[in-house]
Amino acid sequence: MSTFLIHTLIPGGREGPTLCYDNQTSLLTDSLTGQPVVKSFASEPANNHVFATSKDTPAKKNSPRVLKISLGLSCNYECEYCSQRFVPRxxxxxxxxxQSFIDGLDEWVTLPPERIEFWGGEPxxxxxTLRPLAQLLRAxxxxAHFSVITxxxxxxxxxxxxxxxxxxxVGISHDGPGQHVRGPDPLDDPEKRAAIMDLYQRLAPKGRVSFNAMLNRSNIxxxxxxQFFTELTGDPEVMIAEGAFVDAYDPGGLALSLPSSEAHAFRRSSFQEIRQGKADRVSGVRDRVASFxxxxxxxxxxxxxAQKCGMDSTEAIAVDLRGNVLTCQNVSAQSTAPNGESHRIGHVSSLASVELRTATHWSKRxxxxxxxxxxxxxxxxxxxEGPLWEASCNNAYSxxxxIFASxxxxxxGLVPVFIEGDIPEARKDVFGLTHTNAKGEEVTRKPFPVPVVAA
Ligand code: SF4
Ligand code: SF4
Structure with a gap:
């Protein structure tokens, strides 16, 4: 089942009409009349079908539009929820x-990549290695668009x-007011702080620098x-990339995941921040609201x-300098996926043999x-997979x-507050505004504490 009844409130507190949302067709209708509530601009190109990768039906790789080069997983910091922390090096x-990497490129990169990303560890x-590599690739x-996250x-x-x-x-990984939860803070060191600000002043006018922040239960x-980055830079147009909740890659990420007891409070404050425009510099909000x-x-x-990170695409490829093709930039040729398959999914010398067996497209979950x-x-x-995927899924849902509600x-003009459908009970109440009677039968709604503001 993929249709949901969306119970709504009109900002201010009155009960609104119930909508019907189909997540397979993206149709949003009035549940009583069945009529669409949004004018459709449907067009064919928006609906190209993607290939759904899995261990048994692995995706292949072609000459990349997005080339991700893993330099190695070494880092001078040890952050609490880094996806690479326990990956064998x-x-x-x-x-x-x-030079040998560059010399071999023409054999498997048959069209110039649109985008080349250089990844660490800390790149x-x-x-x-990075200097000669980037210079030769630039020539x-x-x-090609070059990017690095440091x-x-x-x-x-x-x-x-x-x-x-x-x-x-350049994306500068920093969690703003929550950086102390993540790890060391380069802004505490006057020299490092000056260097970060120097880079910011160079690249911000060209739209080529962002601060990349993640949310976790201690930084919600x-x-x-x-506000932190606006004050740091004095730039009201500061770009903040990512801005989503962490995935739980390991016990550190698990500990910083959102407990169910805190989910409703997070969703309420997150929704208020979005609709009041207080998170409008955060690309993970702006882009996802627009996309939805x-x-x-x-x-x-x-x-x-496609999958959220895009690494299921045949045209996105992660490699190390030895030509090993990897599931993504966050793993190594030595590491193994939770499903038992090697994260080394092939070698560029035989691109046709590369098979993404480590991953499961969402449609196969x-x-x-x-x-x-x-x-x-x-x-x-x-x-x-397993408990880490479940925790990541819970984080991702909240x-x-x-964003869905916004x-x-x-x-x-209607705010979703309760979702009826084939989902776990705990996922139905959007903001924690409903409760059942003593027999657990009747669902009533508390007043919706949202002032009327333009979304
Ligand atoms: S598979 Fe995608 S989401 Fe998972 S670690 Fe790699 S890039 Fe990140
Ligand atoms: S919230 Fe969980 S179930 Fe929903 S799409 Fe994301 S990973 Fe899948």
Whole structure:
């Protein structure tokens, strides 16, 4: 079943009409009349079907539009919920491997990539490898978009100038007011802070720098994160990337996951922040609200939805400098996925033999096809399984629900408060505003404490 009855309130507290939402067709209708409540702009190109990868039906890889190069997983910091923290390391790469990597590219990269991402660990730990690698790739693919995500602690004037000259976009991983929960804070060190601000001032006018922040149970306010970076930079247009709830890759991520007892409070505050415009610099909110609204306007079919990180795509490929093809940039050729398959899914010398057996597309999970926030979440991490996947799924559900509610309010003026459908009981009450009587029968709604504001 993929249709849900969405009980709504009109901001201010009155009960609104019940809507019907189909997560497979993205149709939003009035449950009484069956009529669509949003004008459709449906078009065919929005509904190309994606290939659903799994261990038994693995996706293949072609010449990449998105090329992710893993330099290695070493990092000078040890952050609490890093997805790479317990990943077995491959032998370190070194500058001597760069030339053979470049020399071999033409055999498997037949069209220039649109985007090349350079990944660590901390990529700037590998600066002696990164410099020649990026320079040779820039000469070979002058139009490719280059990007790197760094913790910012190894920046200096020289590195900053080079990143600028090479036309990198740079994401600086920092959780704002919650950085102390994540790990060390480079902003506490005057020299590191000055280097981060120098890079910001260089790249911000070119739209090529962001702060990349994640939410966790001890850092739940996007408004506080946005305020932190606005004050740090003095820039009301500061770009904050990511901004979603952490996945639980390991015990650290599990400990920072959202307990069910805190889910409703998080969803309420998150929804208020979004609709009051206090998280409007956070791309993980802005882009996902817009994308969800468009999914309804365009009647996007669920069958056209790729996995959230895009690494199930045949045109996105993660490799190390030895040519090993990996599930994604967060694993190594030495590591094994929870389903027992090696994260080394092949080698570039035989691209046709590469098979993504480590991952499960959302459509092959039990829960995702029946989930109302599917179009926002797109299935959490595709290789997690068991309790870590369940915790990540719970985080993702609470993360996506306020976005779901904001999108529906934007389109209809109605705020979803209760979802009826084939989902676990604990997932039905959106904001914790309903309760049952002593016999557990009757559902009543408390007044909805939301002032009328433009969404
Ligand atoms: S919230 Fe969970 S069930 Fe829903 S789409 Fe995301 S991972 Fe799947
Ligand atoms: S599979 Fe995707 S979501 Fe999971 S760790 Fe890799 S990039 Fe991240």
């Amino acid at each position: 491959a032998a370190e790469t070194n500058p001597a491997e760069v 700037l730990v590998y600066i002696k 070979k693919y002058p139009r 913790n910012g602690s190894l920046l200096n004037a020289d590195v900053n100038e080079w990143l600028d000259d090479m036309e990198f976009s 306010s996007r408004a506080a994160i946005q 609204i468009n999914s309804i306007r365009l009647q996007r079919l669920a069958s056209s939805l 039990d829960e995702c096809p029946k989930c109302p926030v599917l179009h926002i979440c797109k299935g959490a991490c595709m290789f997690l 993360d996506a629900l306020p 999108g529906i309010e934007f389109l209809t």
